[in-house]
Amino acid sequence: MVNSSGRASGQKAHLLLPTLKENDTHCIDFHYYFSSRDRSSPGALNVYVKVNGGPQGNPVWNVSGVVTEGWVKAELAISTFWPHFYQI
Template identity: 70%
Template sequence: MEGSDLDWEQINTMVKPSLDPWIPTGSFMMVNTSGQQLGQKAHLLLSKLKENDTHCIDFHYFLSAKDGANSGLLNVYVKVNDGPLGKPIWNVSGMTTRSWNRAELAISTFWPNFYQVIFEAVTSGQSGYIAIDEVKIQGHPCTKSPHFRRLQNVEVNAGQNATFQCMANGQTTFSDKLWLQVKKN
């Protein structure tokens, strides 16, 4: 993918054990940030989905770094209709977990749209590992995470804010009120 400097590696410590105690055990996808310059990226693209529904993306992530270092940043994007990458819908950084953590992301798309989930690891310039495992695309809404609402070209999750720029023409007075209404299709 354009903008990708590194590759995700498929690791299986059951077949090839690692002597590094900072690498998790099992079979998973990983980016080794050790020896990499600050800001290098690795993209892992899931298959494109075209369904008129809400899906739940369920996955586990693992961040590990030696001696309190920052392994980097893990972003998740939803690319709609081969459009621009936009802003991440979820990310985690600076936190060494040293254990597997679970995340659920609710994604909605409506015909004729299709979308693609992209995992991005961004290096911090320090030694560490960023890993994901057990990525599942479920054909139903998430059980714990509220779903996103698409407002114009912005996806907003419950509890998040969206910023829009509006322009009004004409004469107004101090007592005039401007109401913003979302048109539902």
């Protein structure tokens, strides 16, 4: 869990899953909750796939600027058949 309450605008947090080594499709389920003190834009949540220890690259999923009413479930299917390992 990454809690950003009380943080300054523009700060970032990173949460990394363990490295996946199978060349297959993996389902990633998570919940997110966006809020802000003034009900304005709460920021952004991005999901990246880092392949073979390389650079972060572009997001494969994102949501931004939406205040949610409670927790929202997200489900992603991540497929990488070549190269050999990746991290989300």
